[in-house]
Amino acid sequence: MGNTIAQKIIxxxxxxxxxxxxxxxxxxxxxxLTQDATGTMAYLEFEAMGVPRVKTERxxxxxxxxxxxxxxxxxxxxxxxxSIAQKHGIYFSRxxxxxxxxxxxxxxxxxxxxxxxSDSHTPTGGGIGMLxxxxxxxxxxxxxxxxxxxxxxxxxxxxxxxxxxxxxxxxKDVILAVLQxxxxxxxxxxxxxxxxxxxxxxxxxxxxxxxxxxxxLGATTSIFPSDEITKAFLEAQGRGDCWxxxxxxxxxxxxxxxxxxxxxxxxxxxxxxxxxAVKTVxxxxxxxxxxxxxxxxxxxxxxxxxxxxxxxxxxxxxxxVSLTIGCGSKQVYQMxxxxxALADIIAAGARILECACGPCIxxxxxxxxxxxxxxxxxxxxxxxxxxxxxxxxxxxxxxxxVSAINGCLTxxxxxxxxxxxxxxxxxxxxDNLILPPVPEELMExxxxxxxxxxxxxxxSEALPERIQKKAILKVxxxxxxxxxxxxxxxxxxxxxxxxxxxxxCFGVCDKEFPERCKAEDGGIVIGGSNYGQGSSREHAALVPxxxxxxxxxxxxxxxxxxxxxxxxxxxxxxxxxxxDYDGIDQxxxxxxxRIREELTAGTDVTMENLTKGxxxxxxxxxxxxxxxxxxxxxxxxxxxxxxx
Ligand code: MIC
Ligand code: SF4
Numbered sequence: 316m317g318n319t320i321a322q323k324i325i326x327x328x329x330x331x332x333x334x335x336x337x338x339x340x341x342x343x344x345x346x347x348l349t350q351d352a353t354g355t356m357a358y359l360e361f362e363a364m365g366v367p368r369v370k371t372e373r374x375x376x377x378x379x380x381x382x383x384x385x386x387x388x389x390x391x392x393x394x395x396x397x398s399i400a401q402k403h404g405i406y407f408s409r410x411x412x413x414x415x416x417x418x419x420x421x422x423x424x425x426x427x428x429x430x431x432x433s434d435s436h437t438p439t440g441g442g443i444g445m446l447x448x449x450x451x452x453x454x455x456x457x458x459x460x461x462x463x464x465x466x467x468x469x470x471x472x473x474x475x476x477x478x479x480x481x482x483x484x485x486x487k488d489v490i491l492a493v494l495q496x497x498x499x500x501x502x503x504x505x506x507x508x509x510x511x512x513x514x515x516x517x518x519x520x521x522x523x524x525x526x527x528x529x530x531x532l533g534a535t536t537s538i539f540p541s542d543e544i545t546k547a548f549l550e551a552q553g554r555g556d557c558w559x560x561x562x563x564x565x566x567x568x569x570x571x572x573x574x575x576x577x578x579x580x581x582x583x584x585x586x587x588x589x590x591x592a593v594k595t596v597x598x599x600x601x602x603x604x605x606x607x608x609x610x611x612x613x614x615x616x617x618x619x620x621x622x623x624x625x626x627x628x629x630x631x632x633x634x635x636v637s638l639t640i641g642c643g644s645k646q647v648y649q650m651x652x653x654x655x656a657l658a659d660i661i662a663a664g665a666r667i668l669e670c671a672c673g674p675c676i677x678x679x680x681x682x683x684x685x686x687x688x689x690x691x692x693x694x695x696x697x698x699x700x701x702x703x704x705x706x707x708x709x710x711x712x713x714x715x716x717v718s719a720i721n722g723c724l725t726x727x728x729x730x731x732x733x734x735x736x737x738x739x740x741x742x743x744x745x746d747n748l749i750l751p752p753v754p755e756e757l758m759e760x761x762x763x764x765x766x767x768x769x770x771x772x773x774x775s776e777a778l779p780e781r782i783q784k785k786a787i788l789k790v791x792x793x794x795x796x797x798x799x800x801x802x803x804x805x806x807x808x809x810x811x812x813x814x815x816x817x818x819x820c821f822g823v824c825d826k827e828f829p830e831r832c833k834a835e836d837g838g839i840v841i842g843g844s845n846y847g848q849g850s851s852r853e854h855a856a857l858v859p860x861x862x863x864x865x866x867x868x869x870x871x872x873x874x875x876x877x878x879x880x881x882x883x884x885x886x887x888x889x890x891x892x893x894x895d896y897d898g899i900d901q902x903x904x905x906x907x908x909r910i911r912e913e914l915t916a917g918t919d920v921t922m923e924n925l926t927k928g929x930x931x932x933x934x935x936x937x938x939x940x941x942x943x944x945x946x947x948x949x950x951x952x953x954x955x956x957x958x959x
Pocket of ligand 1: 676851
């Protein structure tokens, strides 16, 4: 029996476990990346492990999220990360260089290698045939120290692309169509591989847009083959020597095959407030808009921006619309500046932002009250833009650009003939904002700069025999990590200050939550299905831990968050009978009377609802290794214990 692309890479990197679906496997990780909002914590954890130099082939620390410096915090954190990187063997990408995923694709990614990143959109690397996963900071720290990265062996899904995109229909429309078919839960437990004749019509940046947003499907990762198109891209980046060919075997077996005819696709939009609330632009109609934001790690490549420039050229944006442009990297900006495209964008009236995450993570450019914002980003969760009642639609750069001119959502196909844009034979290469680490013999000379914003992070204790706590919060389905631990310009600077962050925990759902936790000495959170979807931020586990949360009981979990709970020493528990969710009210007194014994034995977990007088049965969503971890009080304690 042949292998899929992912199975081939997994086989080459398998350190422990069997490649049977659902089994816990440990992988050797070749490369890691961090960004600043999760990076400070990841490096504090790396320091706590006491490993002097990273053991990966390449580790890179990017600064792209916290670039709005409205106080000392972000700049201090950047200096901390820079000094840690210099000392411990990590490349450092300075602020101003661009967004981690775009940059990693351009400058570091290698087909066939494994990559984990403390950011959920790390699967962008799948666009050049990397097996790339989003992970919690602690997992990245462990991988930097040479440890395995654990996942449950995923199912293999193939999306067979046929045909060719029509003019004005773009890669964003492909992934929005996939989201419409599969939903934000449709990719859970799966690796999505793209294949079929249609892939030959898609360039690397287009493929990367698709694998980037595979995260919104809940997929473990997404990947394209590495072919002549990948080779041409890497050559144009001056990195042709790292190209290897990668494809699935003709007799590879997939658990699921989905057909998608590219020729049949039309411009799409994800409506508020979920990336899978997808309709065609035509169906939604010409709604009046207030803002368009073009950029983010999903759609900020040279190709995207050249298309936008060609639409804006010679036009002025509508008087009621604010248009922002944020290129994904310095390379993209510099090339647009040299070929005149940036002048066309500026002339049209766009507001030019630095190459960083910016409005995608609520760092500026929050829309007006009730404003309608078209964004080329990958998430439109409620409140994420920084304006609680804003209505965010996710669209392609083409749709955003033409809509900015017209003042209303517009199907770009109304523009007539499309100017063909191709990738350059050579990208402009200037790595002057990437600082290599100091040589190992000089590492002692590097002093770590630790600003006052950096506070110690909470570490759990060994699991007690029993837990008795209140159902301190009950929430519904598809709770995102943006609900649990919001981001945005007011909070994001405090990612290395868990005590301060805790004041905002679950603020989107219930402002009283932190106070209630303090009054009740924590509790148990009750969740619906797909609990913890979205970001990889381990703060969504560490902050609840700090507030005294010991367990979450939900209908189902998103992969990275579930792993982060276990890493932090919190219990991710799941209802055996889903309807039992209905029998718990907020503030019911709950007891897990034999939790330590049951977890040790690997049996079901008993929960008594003392208020209602009922007994429920739960499963712990943990592999054997994670069970041992939670018993020990989280991954750090576990690692220390097993190292003895
Ligand atoms: C996001 O898009 O939500 C982020 C900000 O990039 C996060 C990481 C974070 O919370 O810092 C992600 O997707 O993992
Ligand atoms: Fe940055 Fe947005 Fe991409 Fe997250 S999704 S890495 S915030 S650009």
